[in-house]
Amino acid sequence: MIELLIITTLVNTGIFALLAVGFSLIFGVARVLNMAHTAFYAVAAYIFFYFIAKLMGIQMPVVPAIIIVVVVVTLLGMLSYKLFINPVREHHGAVLLITIALAMSVQEVLTWIFAAHNRTVPSFVPGTIQISGITVTNQHIVTLAVAAVLIIGVYLFLSKTKMGTAIRAVANDTEIASLMGISPSRVLMITMTIATALAALAAVLRAPFTTIRPDMWGTPLLTIMVVVIIGGLGSIKGSIIGAFILGFVEALCLVDPLRLFGGRGSYLITTFAMLAMVIVLIVRPAGLFGTLFEEEKL
Amino acid sequence: MFRRLLKNFQYGVIPVPGRVIAIIFFLFLFLFPLITDNSFFMHILTNAAIFAIFAVSWDLLSGYTGQVNFGHALFFGVAAYTTALLYKFLGWQPSVTIPLGILAAVAAGVLTCFPALKLRGPYLSLLTLAFPLMLLGIVMFFKDYTGAEYGIPHLPPLASTATGEYYICLIAMTASVLIMWKLTDAGSRYVRTGLIFHAIREDEIAARATGINTVRYKLLAFAFGGLFAGLAGALYAHARGVVGISSLNLTMSFQAIIWVLFGGAVTIYGGVVGVYILYPLVSMSYYVQKLFTTAQKALPNVPAMVPLAKILEFLHDFAGRPLLVLAIIVILILLFMPEGIAVWVRDKIERECPRCKLTNAAWRKECRACGASLRWVKS
Numbered sequence: 001m002i003e004l005l006i007i008t009t010l011v012n013t014g015i016f017a018l019l020a021v022g023f024s025l026i027f028g029v030a031r032v033l034n035m036a037h038t039a040f041y042a043v044a045a046y047i048f049f050y051f052i053a054k055l056m057g058i059q060m061p062v063v064p065a066i067i068i069v070v071v072v073v074t075l076l077g078m079l080s081y082k083l084f085i086n087p088v089r090e091h092h093g094a095v096l097l098i099t100i101a102l103a104m105s106v107q108e109v110l111t112w113i114f115a116a117h118n119r120t121v122p123s124f125v126p127g128t129i130q131i132s133g134i135t136v137t138n139q140h141i142v143t144l145a146v147a148a149v150l151i152i153g154v155y156l157f158l159s160k161t162k163m164g165t166a167i168r169a170v171a172n173d174t175e176i177a178s179l180m181g182i183s184p185s186r187v188l189m190i191t192m193t194i195a196t197a198l199a200a201l202a203a204v205l206r207a208p209f210t211t212i213r214p215d216m217w218g219t220p221l222l223t224i225m226v227v228v229i230i231g232g233l234g235s236i237k238g239s240i241i242g243a244f245i246l247g248f249v250e251a252l253c254l255v256d257p258l259r260l261f262g263g264r265g266s267y268l269i270t271t272f273a274m275l276a277m278v279i280v281l282i283v284r285p286a287g288l289f290g291t292l293f294e295e296e297k298l
Numbered sequence: 299m300f301r302r303l304l305k306n307f308q309y310g311v312i313p314v315p316g317r318v319i320a321i322i323f324f325l326f327l328f329l330f331p332l333i334t335d336n337s338f339f340m341h342i343l344t345n346a347a348i349f350a351i352f353a354v355s356w357d358l359l360s361g362y363t364g365q366v367n368f369g370h371a372l373f374f375g376v377a378a379y380t381t382a383l384l385y386k387f388l389g390w391q392p393s394v395t396i397p398l399g400i401l402a403a404v405a406a407g408v409l410t411c412f413p414a415l416k417l418r419g420p421y422l423s424l425l426t427l428a429f430p431l432m433l434l435g436i437v438m439f440f441k442d443y444t445g446a447e448y449g450i451p452h453l454p455p456l457a458s459t460a461t462g463e464y465y466i467c468l469i470a471m472t473a474s475v476l477i478m479w480k481l482t483d484a485g486s487r488y489v490r491t492g493l494i495f496h497a498i499r500e501d502e503i504a505a506r507a508t509g510i511n512t513v514r515y516k517l518l519a520f521a522f523g524g525l526f527a528g529l530a531g532a533l534y535a536h537a538r539g540v541v542g543i544s545s546l547n548l549t550m551s552f553q554a555i556i557w558v559l560f561g562g563a564v565t566i567y568g569g570v571v572g573v574y575i576l577y578p579l580v581s582m583s584y585y586v587q588k589l590f591t592t593a594q595k596a597l598p599n600v601p602a603m604v605p606l607a608k609i610l611e612f613l614h615d616f617a618g619r620p621l622l623v624l625a626i627i628v629i630l631i632l633l634f635m636p637e638g639i640a641v642w643v644r645d646k647i648e649r650e651c652p653r654c655k656l657t658n659a660a661w662r663k664e665c666r667a668c669g670a671s672l673r674w675v676k677s
Contacts, residue, residue: 101629
């Protein structure tokens with residue numbers, strides 16, 4: 001029971017952190033909430049399903065399938081940024097609405113193409129492993145390892161490379177950054193690319209543990225919004241800790257070690273997640289690690 | 299009194315095209331049952347009236363004071379569930395339960411406001427997003443009382459006929475929109491709230507520095523937002539006869555935002571325009587589909603017509619996905635008129651006099667009051 005709780009928590013943490021880091025990066029750079037972020041996650045899950053589940057009569061090997069998924073979804077993300085977000089970037093309300101509309105249309109198109117069935121993807125890493133007497137599937141291990149490597153990679157990219165510095169500069173102060181010769185539009189484009197690629201990878205990693213359905217973007221979107229708010233918008237460290245809190249809450253509701261909810265715990269996941277967010281916000285209005293700009297303070 | 303009204307009408311309404319359009323629109327709504335009393339259309343317009351109250355109440359709270367609320371469905375759902383539960387367990391009639399539902403929604407608004415006072419921007423939005431979802435989880439968990447997915451059915455209707463229900467909702471809508479319009483009128487001599495709401499949105503610290511008790515006015519905005527959204531929720535419960543989780547979920551909250559931003563935020567009429575364009579559009583998809591099917595059947599059965607038939611079939615399937623149509627329309631409108639459709643039209647047909655700030659029709663060459671030239675005023 002406890003080992004199941006720990007494994008579920010860690011895997012959830014990895015996935016939520018991957019999604020939340022991208023969301024948080026976009027918010028930090030553009031100061032907009034990209035509601036279509038998890039729509040790309042849903043698209044990636046469906047394309048992955050399409051390749052894996054032999055819809056075309058041929059089954060793709062896993063690794064090329066993953067590469068195709070990530071490339072295609074990243075291109076889609078860049079395209080939708082160019083077409084939809086960039087033209088209205090100045091109007092924050094319009095960005096919000098346009099990204100919601102984008103997510104809605106993605107859901108509808110997916111329903112149109114794949115019908116509203118629940119789909120599943122088999123786990124693509126076979127076998128189990130014994131860690132100090134506990135049996136863990138290799139799929140879980142691979143998911144955790146890949147998520148950890150990706151997050152560390154993003155962290156290093158942001159702190160060590162020139163482009164990462166530019167991204168942080170724009171996030172800190174767009175006007176000063178553009179006076180220093182950084183193009184905010186280009187930086188946002190690159191941020192969007194990275195974020196979408198992370199979302200696609202999160203979808204591929206999570207696909208074996210979840211059902212794939214056209215409205216699968218809603219719940220993770222809520223979760224990652226809570227994650228980044230708990231951690232503080234724009235902070236990567238905060239996102240990871242927020243993801244851990246949320247992953248633990250979700251695992252607790254699902255695994256239910258104390259048998260409190262009588263099998264109906266899945267209905268309370270959102271309630272407890274939201275409760276955690278409300279408490280954090282009341283205690284620390286900028287989240288655990290967030291900083292408010294001077295003009296955002298109250 | 300009557301002569302003053304007439305004079306107001308002659309000098310305040312007739313020369314301003316936007317107001318003329320608004321009056322014609324409301325006249326049309328009030329006379330609509332004379333054109334047809336098809337229950338389907340009545341039903342759509344009743345719901346549209348209810349959602350117009352809901353959308354405009356979001357505009358009052360979030361557009362004017364800038365407290366962008368992602369969980370407006372909380373007030374709607376609290377009122378709907380209160381009226382339904384009171385009817386189900388105590389057997390009280392709508393005339394009692396609707397005011398109680400509205401009171402519950404106002405209480406929800408005030409309670410939401412307390413944690414929201416410290417927060418701002420996205421943090422505030424996501425805090426407000428949390429409350430309806432928490433309530434939704436609780437509703438799902440206590441399924442013996444709330445029926446979970448199936449909701450609370452068999453609520454008494456507002457009136458015995460569809461037309462009666464339509465008029466009740468329409469009158470409620472007209473009255474609430476008028477009240478909200480007056481409340482948020484920044485140029486009013488009698489009510490200060492409009493000006494103060496604008497001040498809070500633009501710069502809360504500056505507003506506080508000028509001696510405005512911003513906490514009180516934010517509470518007021520939340521209470522009014524709750525009141526009107528609650529009215530909409532309570533009416534909706536009885537108009538539909540069933541309260542389900544759809545009145546609390548994310549879609550309901552975001553629908554209000556979509557309608558208002560589509561019509562134009564911070565305008566009050568933007569919400570009404572948004573609802574009356576988008577809601578019937580989504581509901582009419584069945585009729586549009588039938589149109590395409592008829593067109594397809596009418597085509598002569600020759601090989602040359604096959605591609606056209608294929609296109610019609612595609613359009614038929616496309617119209618069967620009203621949410622997709624809605625999303626695409628919203629995207630296109632926002633790309634070309636990011637301020638909202640009502641504001642875009644208003645800027646095309648009205649022009650403000652640079653000297654006396656009076657609104658003029660766009661085709662006038664000089665201001666109707668002070669005679670200043672309007673030729674160089676950009677719309």
